[in-house]
Amino acid sequence: MLQCFPKKRLFHAVRNLNYVSRNQVPNNTTNFYSTRRELDAAYKPSVVEANNTGVGSVAPNDTSKPKFSLLLPPPNVTGELHLGHALTGSIQDVIVRRKQKQGLDMLWIPGMDHAGIATQVVVEKKLLKERKLSRHDIGRDRFLDEIWAWKESKSKSIKGDLCRLGSRMDWSREYFTMDEQQSKAVKEAFVRLFEADLIYRDQSLVNWSCTLESAISDIEVDSIEINGPTAIEVPGYRKKVVFGEMVDIAYKVQGLEEEIVISTTRPETLLGDVAVAVNPADGRYSHMRNRRTMLWHPIRGEEIPLIFDESVDPEFGTGAVKITPAHDRYDYDIARKHQLPLIEVINSKGMIRENLGSFSELPRYEARLKMMEVLAKQSLLREIKPHSMILPICSRSKDVIEFLLRPQWFIRCREMACRAMESVECGQLQIIPNSFEKEWFRWLENCHDWCISRQLWWGHQIPAYEVKSAGNACWVAARSLEEAQHLARERYGFKDFQVAQDTDVLDTWFSSSLLPFSSLGWPEDSKDFKRFYPLDIMETGHDIMFFWVARMVMLGQQLTGQLPFKKILLHGIICDEYGRKMSKSLGNVIKPEHVINGITLEQLNKEIEALHQQGTLSASEMKKSLSGQKKMFPNGIPECGTDALRFTLCSSNVKNYFINFNIQECLTNKLFFNKIWQATRYTLGCVKRFNPTETQFTKECLSEMDRWILSRLGNTITVFDKSLETYNFHLAAAAWKTFFYSNFCDVYLETTKVHMTPEHASTAANHCRVLQYCLSLGLYHLEVFTPYLVAELRPHLPPVDLRFNPTDWIDSKLESEFDQLLEICQNIRQAKSESNPPIARKHNPVVHLLSKSDQLTELLQRNTANIQQLTLCNRVILHRTEEEFGKVPFTTKSTASHVCTFGVFTNLQPSVKRDTSNSGKKLSKLQTEMDKLLKTVNNEGYKKSASEDVQKKHLERIKQIRSQIEEMQNIVM
Known part of the structure; x- marks a missing residue:
């Protein structure tokens, strides 16, 4: 064993080392x-990974050591892992292994998320495709049985994929966001927040998916940019629906021979108009301001007012906007301000509501076409023109989002958001990279109350109970039906009453926001909670910073009195090599297993076809995906292995917004x-x-x-x-x-x-x-x-x-010297390879070196054998004078630096003309570097701002390049 270190040994036969437990090294x-x-x-x-399946799972086992704990962002039980999961797992595993080497007692908690909407949609599509049944056909209980069966199948696959990545998680502490422990934590959290008056019920506008018949969160809404008329597939419609058109419609002014033209992209909502608004400073309508101006609604056959509001942009269209408060957030605020009524037009299924004449029961986009016909017949349709717009699409159902008024449960976020901002401001909570701090503050400063109810079957049923008695009704939050009945009697004094639990379920983000402490046994004061809470770091993608990370911080502080973690490390979104987000429609989706095992194009195609058979992809989506795969992976994906996948993912700057x-x-x-x-x-x-x-x-x-x-x-x-x-x-x-x-x-x-x-x-x-x-x-x-x-x-x-x-x-001095030596060797190899013809070993190449520095000469003399080996030459000759060096008929000649010139002599026939083109290329490169440096040092700003040391280095480099250029000019000539 190597003993050249003073009083130290390089190798030591240490037994029981935690990093190589099977390396019991004998003295011999x-x-x-x-x-x-x-x-x-x-x-x-594949062989290496099969031989070493035990590189993963590890559990904390030494309370005498400082602890380090973190949580895996739970994958959804909707399918297989994607590269985003692999990135998260790889980053966290590096952190875990690093902390273990530093002697910390590690806890890395794995788990999976029930993913309410995503999972329900997948299972519904599967049920419809395989058995031609909807969830309503089989009922809630049987449908939930179908989902639990799906969960069991997919969770095994996901766990296997995570283990295949070599992840060192403690699987004895694995959780599922709908297991008994998580359910207990969810109920407790809801009740505590309700009792603190932080949860309330209200009717408000929400993102609504008519296909799901549920409210959805902002993160489940995709904003699609449309430029001009564009036909788009909408679930439930045989023909594509055209979006990207602005329709001008005239409203007749009562008592005047005038009309006011409004512009809208949604003519069907004209049924719900309760007013038209203009800016009070708009001169076009000033003569109507001091009189009670009414307009005639052409469909409902009644008057609606013209109102004046400073929020109206007079530069947009005609300066007049229709107010439809039941289906637009801006209009809703205007209506509340001016005390206008609300008229709901579209129901939860996307149909026109009853009592709206011939439009009743029509699908909303069929009603749109009929509305255009009716307005045209009444000579009120003025113009249809192309229009750029942002169309909100439900990421799960691909349906166009409606804004509907619905009774929902909300969490008041204002005070909690302020505490979350203060924690970053005072340095208690660190966001890495800190460039995301601005977004943190921007979002929390404008944080709206959080709608936490969903009209789904899969999820945590909201622990809220409606109590009715003798015409009175109220809501109570309780951990069980018995507790709700007790509250009705003791708190409200009801004797004869009925209690019914809300059928809605909680937003998935609610249960996942509790995970830093619920996964450790909260609300019980467990050993794990005492030992490992708060977590030391939360590592996840920046795209869920608000939907998950901010909410973990808010609820963690509220429910435990502590920050749930000390640091937030955010990574970017995985894209393909061209910087495009991965999507099935582009055919550029890559699964970790594709990279690890390799896969042919034919197999990739079969996977897409299977998704179509399962009902996950439509026929058109399948066609696009197959086409995209052919372009992206014409030869399939080669086998790379797990380590190559991990190393590649970590080789990118994960702090970037996007990762190619x-x-x-x-x-x-x-x-x-x-x-x-x-x-x-x-x-x-x-x-x-x-x-x-x-x-x-x-x-x-x-x-x-x-x-x-x-x-x-x-x-x-x-x-x-x-x-x-x-x-x-x-x-x-x-x-x-x-x-x-x-x-x-x-x-x-x-x-x-x-x-x-x-x-x-x-x-x-x-x-x-x-x-x-x-x-x-x-x-x-x-x-x-x-x-x-x-x-x-x-x-x-x-x-x-x-x-x-x-x-x-x-040894910095030694490394500096060897940098010179290796640069010379590199130049020699390059000159040999670029020579015409390339110089090979069979040409008996001999390297001749001319050094202008005594120090370099000594270095070259000590390392002639190394130079010979690294340049693949048969001999190395050092020259002390230019005259001696100049007598050799070199096959190729160049400079390696400002103090070293080299030439390569070979056995090539004299008839082979020496090629100087490479020398010319090098001369050109040196001249370009010189021009850049001269431009820099001659800049006035540089002279004022650059330090004296920097300026000296640049001047020295200019001197060196000038010397090299002179030498190269002689060679080329």
Whole structure:
């Protein structure tokens, strides 16, 4: 084992290390290696993952350690995991593994969400497609049985996918948002909020899906931008419905030979108009202001008033707007202000309500067409013109949203929102990245009361009971029917009464907002609650910051008196490689299992066809998706493995608003792991040949290259640690990719081949120890990203003495020197490859170097063998004078820096003309860099703002480039 560290050992036979429990390393190193199964010739993800299924689940077990707890945002039980789930799981698993290595007692809580609307819609479609039945046909109880069966099937699949990702969750604490414990917490929370007068019942405008016959939340509304007339499929209509048209309609003024023209995109709601509004400053209507001006409603045959309100935009259309308060939020506020009546036109099923003449019982968009005909016959239809608009669509049913007045349950959010803002302002709650703080404050400052009731069958039935007695009625919140009856008698003094529970269910976000504490046993004062609440971090996508994160904070503070977590880490939305959101209509949806296992285009198509057969996708959606898949994945998706998926997801800056996922990058990372695999096989082969012992030796016995790679290792770990501490996972991943690819495999490992011979046995043994140490410690840290790869490779390597600080080996001066050396080697390789014809080993290439620096000359002299190996040349010759250097008839010649010129001599025939085109390219590149620098330093702002050190560096670089340009000009000439 390597002993060159002063009074320290690189490797230590430590038993029972938590990161490699099956690595029981005996003192006899030779025996240790002989007991290990030989590594396969290449890295095969499927084999590695099958061999190491135990990399996941872990439970807290040491109360003497500081705790760290977090919660997995629960996947919906609507289907399989998508890449967004994989991103969340990968990020959180990195955090968990990192904290474990730091010695913390970890708790990562898994669970799943019942997803009220989403799950009900999926099961309804399945039922209709398979059995031609609706939920109403089979009744509530049987329909709920169907959903529970769906849940059982899908939850097993989701759990399997999460385990396949290597997630270290404590599955003994798994929850489901409708299990007994969660149901108890939901009832308790509702009752407490009701008793605190924070929950109330009111009739108000809500987002309404006529297909679902339910209110839905803002997050379930997709805003579709329409530019001009556009035909769109609407559930329940045989023909597409045209949107994107503005209709001008005339209202006759009573008592005057005048008319007022209003503009609307929804002519069918004319039935519910109760007024027309104009701005009091609009001169076109000033003569009507001081008289009670009435307009004639052409359909209902009654008068409606002209009102004046400053909120009306006189620049929009004719400056006159129709007021339909029962179906528009703006109109609703105007009506309340002016004490106007409310006339509901559209019912919960999207039909025109009764008592509206020939329009009654018509589907709303059929009523629209009829309204246009009626208005045209009355000569009141003035114009139909193209119009840009935003159309609200229910993301679940794809129906067009209506705004309907319905009695609903609401939570008062004003005070809780203020406390949530204060927690961020005073620094108690940290949002990462802090750029989201502005959105946090913007949303909470304008936070509306939260509509928490849904007209569904699947979900937590609202624990509110209507009590009726002798013509009186009131609502009570109770944990059970018995408690509601008790309240009716004791609190309200009722004797003869009827009690009925509200049939509505709670918004899914209500139960999920309790999870930071309900998943730990609240409302009971459990051991878990005492130990692990509040959570240390909440990591999730920024798209649900308000619908979930803000509400967790508000209800956590209200119900527990504490913040539910200390930090909020928000990640971006996964998009395809072109920056498009993933959707079935684009055919660009990628599942984690597609990346892990690989999948053919034919198999992808079959999945889409199965969704259609199941009823999830319509025929038109299936057609679009199949077309999109053919464009995106003409050759299918190659097998990449779990580690490559995790590493690729974490290689993006997850703090960005959007994260583009590229399959090719994932495949590249799989090849990167094969590089590490082959490096390990090479190392094991060398160890077997040279059997490095525990011989004591000093730091000085190592070569410069040995010390350089150890310095690079120390710097890599420093960057890695700092990056993970600030949640910059992409920088941490990039640090190891640079180390293993560019430093370890492409440079250090290649140079060790020079001495892996019997005559250099001592040096070879040193190299073996360094190779082992770099791999062992590197894999120890890389494990947070790639648990399967590390679980397979680390048993073949000695464990690391974690008491040793690798940063002790950092040598900035040595690294700076080797940067020069490696840049020279890179330039030589590039010149060889770009030469015409490319220079190969068979051409017997000999590198000639001319150095203008004594320091560089010494460095080159000490490393001629390394240069020869890294440039794939047969010999390296150093020249001391330009005259001597200039006599060689080089095949290619160039500069490596301002102090080094090189040439490559080969056995190519003299008739082959030396190619100087590459030198010309390099000259052009240098000139471009010079021009940019000169432009920068000559800028007035630069001269005032740039520091003296920066200006000196830029001037020195200009001097260096100028020297290189002069040299290159001589070469080209």
